[in-house]
Amino acid sequence: MNTPTTATDHGAIGAALERDLTRRRRDLVTPEGLSLPLTIASRGARAGALLLDLTILALAVLAVVLAFVALGIGFAGLAIDLVPQPAVELMIVAFIIILFLARYFYFLWFELGPRGATPGKRIVGIRVAARPGREGTGGRLTAEAVIARNLLRDVEIFLPASLLLTGGFTQGITGIATAIWLGVFVLFPFFNRDHLRAGDLVAGTWVVEAERRKLGRALSLATAPAGEYRFGAAELSVYGEHELQVLEGILRTGNEETMREVAEAICRKIGWQAGTDDARAFLAAFYAALRAHLERDLRFGRRKKNKFA
Amino acid sequence: MALPALFRRSGIAPPADVEAASLRSDRFRLERETEWRRLEAIVTALEKNRLRRISDEDLLDLPVLYRKAASSLAVARETTLDAALLAYLESLVRRAWFQVYGPRTGLTRWLRHFLASGWSRAVRAVMPEIGVALAVMLAGACVGWLLVSADVEWFYALIPPELAGERQPGADPAALRQSLSGAEDAGGLSMFAAYLFSNNAGVAILAFALGFAFGIPTLLLLAHNMALLGALLFVFAEAGLTGEFAAWLSVHGTTEITAILLAGAAGLHIGRSMAFPGNRTVLAATAQAGRRAAVIMAGVVLMMVVAGLLEAYARQLVTSAAPRAAIGGGMALFWLAYFGLGGRGKSGEP
Numbered sequence: 001m002n003t004p005t006t007a008t009d010h011g012a013i014g015a016a017l018e019r020d021l022t023r024r025r026r027d028l029v030t031p032e033g034l035s036l037p038l039t040i041a042s043r044g045a046r047a048g049a050l051l052l053d054l055t056i057l058a059l060a061v062l063a064v065v066l067a068f069v070a071l072g073i074g075f076a077g078l079a080i081d082l083v084p085q086p087a088v089e090l091m092i093v094a095f096i097i098i099l100f101l102a103r104y105f106y107f108l109w110f111e112l113g114p115r116g117a118t119p120g121k122r123i124v125g126i127r128v129a130a131r132p133g134r135e136g137t138g139g140r141l142t143a144e145a146v147i148a149r150n151l152l153r154d155v156e157i158f159l160p161a162s163l164l165l166t167g168g169f170t171q172g173i174t175g176i177a178t179a180i181w182l183g184v185f186v187l188f189p190f191f192n193r194d195h196l197r198a199g200d201l202v203a204g205t206w207v208v209e210a211e212r213r214k215l216g217r218a219l220s221l222a223t224a225p226a227g228e229y230r231f232g233a234a235e236l237s238v239y240g241e242h243e244l245q246v247l248e249g250i251l252r253t254g255n256e257e258t259m260r261e262v263a264e265a266i267c268r269k270i271g272w273q274a275g276t277d278d279a280r281a282f283l284a285a286f287y288a289a290l291r292a293h294l295e296r297d298l299r300f301g302r303r304k305k306n307k308f309a
Numbered sequence: 310m311a312l313p314a315l316f317r318r319s320g321i322a323p324p325a326d327v328e329a330a331s332l333r334s335d336r337f338r339l340e341r342e343t344e345w346r347r348l349e350a351i352v353t354a355l356e357k358n359r360l361r362r363i364s365d366e367d368l369l370d371l372p373v374l375y376r377k378a379a380s381s382l383a384v385a386r387e388t389t390l391d392a393a394l395l396a397y398l399e400s401l402v403r404r405a406w407f408q409v410y411g412p413r414t415g416l417t418r419w420l421r422h423f424l425a426s427g428w429s430r431a432v433r434a435v436m437p438e439i440g441v442a443l444a445v446m447l448a449g450a451c452v453g454w455l456l457v458s459a460d461v462e463w464f465y466a467l468i469p470p471e472l473a474g475e476r477q478p479g480a481d482p483a484a485l486r487q488s489l490s491g492a493e494d495a496g497g498l499s500m501f502a503a504y505l506f507s508n509n510a511g512v513a514i515l516a517f518a519l520g521f522a523f524g525i526p527t528l529l530l531l532a533h534n535m536a537l538l539g540a541l542l543f544v545f546a547e548a549g550l551t552g553e554f555a556a557w558l559s560v561h562g563t564t565e566i567t568a569i570l571l572a573g574a575a576g577l578h579i580g581r582s583m584a585f586p587g588n589r590t591v592l593a594a595t596a597q598a599g600r601r602a603a604v605i606m607a608g609v610v611l612m613m614v615v616a617g618l619l620e621a622y623a624r625q626l627v628t629s630a631a632p633r634a635a636i637g638g639g640m641a642l643f644w645l646a647y648f649g650l651g652g653r654g655k656s657g658e659p
Binding site: 114248 | 338349383396419511599606
């Protein structure tokens with residue numbers, strides 16, 4: 001399904017993305033013996049999720065501070081002598097405890113929930129899961145594992161951050177040593193196949209993609225009336241599964257321009273005269289016919305990966 | 310988006326006419342679509358933690374629906390080339406799997422089990438590491454003492470001046486005694502307690518987290534902290550206040566030092582499992598150790614709350630040595646009994 005001009009660019013990028021995706025694919029064997037494919041979350045997705053979470057945390061703490069300030073101004077309005085000392089003290093205690101909870105319990109609380117993900121992770125579409133054992137059988141995500149992975153977060157994020165803010169890295173040899181030492185933690189996900197951070201390693205967890213997909217409509221049902229287009233075996237054996245899926249994507253996106261270009265490309269390839277009629281109807285019919293053809297072969301155990309196979 | 314969510318309860322739209330489908334794989338899909346959508350609705354409710362919205366019937370059918378979806382996926386992989394359908398089924402089965410085999414214990418149930426037996430058992434399981442950590446801490450304290458007794462300058466090297474205050478070598482015993490006495494009233498104490506707790510818990514978590522590098526940084530941290538203590542002890546012993554200082558320290562110290570000991574031991578446990586995994590893989594050994602250590606650490610944070618409260622309230626309000634020593638000793642006995650006896654004779658996971 002190549003359109004001449006941009007095809008090579010798209011091809012290169014697409015191939016790189018696909019290679020990356022294949023590298024991140026893992027199989028989990030469920031207790032039913034079914035292999036369940038998982039995709040390891042990319043480092044970018046995880047970094048994005050972390051940034052989102054930190055932003056949420058910062059905003060929440062800021063909101064609390066503002067609320068306290070507002071409360072303080074309210075008290076001051078009453079006349080300063082009337083402000084009960086215990087009330088001020090209570091506010092400060094509450095603030096210290098809120099900071100502590102924000103630092104240690106935000107991640108813990110959300111990752112222990114049924115989605116196994118903090119709000120940031122949910123937005124990005126990833127979740128925490130138990131790493132399968134040597135045989136590949138998946139286990140339960142336990143509370144202990146979530147606690148362990150989040151305790152190490154302290155060394156990985158909060159400690160370097162506070163040192164950065166206080167200029168702890170600029171103090172000569174110790175500063176450099178600390179930077180190297182913490183760098184090991186921060187860069188840990190870059191040095192293993194599963195993108196594990198130190199906390200994941202210690203807890204026996206990993207972070208996987210957890211997309212929620214809607215069931216798309218059945219494309220091959222909505223075909224043009226049979227008989228309008230008839231494709232012979234020779235015409236259908238030009239393409240393979242990869243091209244079928246590309247075509248499916250194009251039909252689902254439904255961009256008129258692309259559909260016309262693709263319809264022309266197909267016509268050229270199978271030696272038809274491209275008509276001026278509805279490109280969508282043609283493509284839908286071709287899709288249904290190609291899928292029927294390939295699926296029939298599939299039932300006989302013949303897979304045709306792509307047009308070169 | 311909102312509308313389907315609203316109408317999901319009222320029923321799932323029936324699929325298109327099965328007979329009309331020309332492809333076998335489409336017929337396969339249309340015949341099972343209703344069940345998939347039902348499973349999806351249940352899983353979505355579970356994910357949102359809306360357990361009450363799920364009928365008993367649905368909940369009973371969940372395992373069956375999950376297995377059916379799983380087998381649909383297995384069949385679909387071999388028969389259909391509809392990429393969107395495969396992606397949907399994979400995502401559905403994965404989501405259902407996470408719910409069916411998800412964490413079964415709620416936080417409250419986990420906590421109950423943790424307090425009743427899980428914590429003590431985890432602590433007993435790392436006894437060798439506790440021994441090592443204890444030895445290192447004692448050695449650290451001795452070194453602190455010896456260094457300061459050999460050369461007073463060490464005191465200033467070990468303890469930052471703003472922390473030491475008037476507790477300095479050669480200080481007036483009266484001033485030292487004064488520094489041990491409590492505050493007159495309870496004003497500001499809860500603030501102090503909260504601060505202490507959050508600070509100490511941070512140190513303990515650090516001691517644990519550093520265990521990752523084969524435990525060496527943990528040992529250094531433990532030794533350093535105890536060297537401070539040894540140095541302070543020397544100062545007070547010089548002024549003839551050993552008893553008072555010990556009593557002053559023991560009020561919260563028995564709890565806090567035990568907590569730091571446990572945190573260090575938990576860190577060492579991870580370090581040891583990484584260095585000597587036995588006949589498991591390094592990853593498996595580390596994960597197992599990490600989970601056990603996490604149980605201990607949850608307890609350590611709890612102990613830090615207790616220690617913070619004792620430090621701020623009990624120590625400042627109880628001013629004479631004997632009751633202080635009694636409180637401290639009592640706490641030490643309590644922890645010993647708890648870790649020694651908790652959860653013995655019971656078995657099983659939560």
